[in-house]
Amino acid sequence: MSHPVQTADFAGKVALVTGGGSGIGRAAARAFAAAGARVVVAGRGRANGEETVRLVSEAGGVARFLTTDVADSGSVRRTVEKTVELFGRLDCAFNNAGMPSPEPATVADLPEETWNRMIAVNLTGVFHCMKWEIRQMLKQGTGSIVNCASIGGLKGSANAPAYIASKHGVIGLTRSSALDYARKGIRINAVCPGLTATPMLEHYLEVSPPERKAQVAASTPIGRIGRPEEVAAAVLWLCSDQASLLTGVALPADGGSMAG
Numbered sequence: 001m002s003h004p005v006q007t008a009d010f011a012g013k014v015a016l017v018t019g020g021g022s023g024i025g026r027a028a029a030r031a032f033a034a035a036g037a038r039v040v041v042a043g044r045g046r047a048n049g050e051e052t053v054r055l056v057s058e059a060g061g062v063a064r065f066l067t068t069d070v071a072d073s074g075s076v077r078r079t080v081e082k083t084v085e086l087f088g089r090l091d092c093a094f095n096n097a098g099m100p101s102p103e104p105a106t107v108a109d110l111p112e113e114t115w116n117r118m119i120a121v122n123l124t125g126v127f128h129c130m131k132w133e134i135r136q137m138l139k140q141g142t143g144s145i146v147n148c149a150s151i152g153g154l155k156g157s158a159n160a161p162a163y164i165a166s167k168h169g170v171i172g173l174t175r176s177s178a179l180d181y182a183r184k185g186i187r188i189n190a191v192c193p194g195l196t197a198t199p200m201l202e203h204y205l206e207v208s209p210p211e212r213k214a215q216v217a218a219s220t221p222i223g224r225i226g227r228p229e230e231v232a233a234a235v236l237w238l239c240s241d242q243a244s245l246l247t248g249v250a251l252p253a254d255g256g257s258m259a260g
Contacts (some may be wrong), residue, residue: 009239011036014087015239016080018070019097021048021196024148026055027228028235033061038189040083042068043097045064064142070097070125073132080132087139087142090136092239095129098147098166100200104159122166123173124148131179134186142185144239147174149190150158151254156176165237178248187247189238195219196226 015032019025020041026048033056035040041056041063043049049065058062064086068079072204083090097189099121102114126147137143152160153167174190195216205213219222234253237243251257 006141006239008035008236008242010092010236010240013089013091014040014083014089015092015094016040016042016090016133017094017096018042018068018125018150020052020065021045022052023200024193024228024231024235025054025094025096027232028096029063030056030059030061031229031232031236032092032094033063034059037092038087039063040079040086042070042079043151044069068097068193070095070128073128076128077132080136084136089140090133091143093129093143093167094144094148094235094239095114095126095133095134095145097125097129098148099154099163100159101160101163106159107161107214110161115124118162118166119169122163123169123199126170126173130173130188134177134181137186138181138184143187145186145188146235146238147173147190149192149250151194151258152251153190153249154192162252170195174250175248182247184211187238189243189246189248190250191231191238192250192252192254192255192258193231194226194252196228196231196253198228201225210238219257220254221259224255226253226255 015037016027017029020029022045029039029041041049041052053063053065057092068080115139132161147170149168150171152164153171176189
């Protein structure tokens with residue numbers, strides 16, 4: 001018997017978004033709230049996080065900001081505990097917090113402190129989030145997690161060894177954990193954005209010559225840069241019941257860049 005396609009409905013659910021103060025994280029927080037979820041916006045920057053909460057509230061949604069450093073396991077544990085204290089449960093988590101690639105460098109020239117910080121935030125930070133989110137979801141017997149990787153987790157890129165390694169690690173952690181919890185009611189997937197109009201990219205384009213802007217836009221098969229809202233839509237779909245068969249997936253949201 002076939003079933004009609006339905007719009008994702010998160011009414012009565014609770015979503016946690018790390019790195020929710022800007023870019024893809026902010027777009028995801030707003031999208032979860034618009035779909036009916038109560039949202040915890042987690043991040044290091046209070047001003048940006050509170051701005052996301054304000055935008056959600058103005059649109060009629062419910063959100064709270066919690067200061068969180070994903071590189072600190074205790075900070076993440078407290079955020080998950082406070083989320084449950086505020087809203088009673090945790091249904092969806094988008095582990096989005098991360099660092100962009102630093103100045104171009106090869107392994108031989110990369111400062112060790114840069115490597116250590118990148119891994120601590122981009123990879124160990126996701127581990128910390130999953131550790132405490134999964135413990136809560138196991139108590140409930142259900143939950144969905146999406147980790148933010150990158151197309152840089154699906155292929156190599158010159159002069160970015162720390163970033164590329166961290167995002168490959170996120171995908172490996174996602175796939176392994178998906179197998180561990182597949183029969184325990186928890187789905188774990190990753191979204192892999194390509195070029196997306198986040199504040200970081202927009203700043204880069206602002207200081208770039210016009211021809212470079214055109215080159216960046218033309219570098220994707222669809223001929224344009226993605227919008228944070230488009231990546232957020234993929235995140236919500238992965239968290240929704242519509243994607244109930246999906247776990248362990250690394251989904252490119254990249255305008256076709258990985259197709260070639």
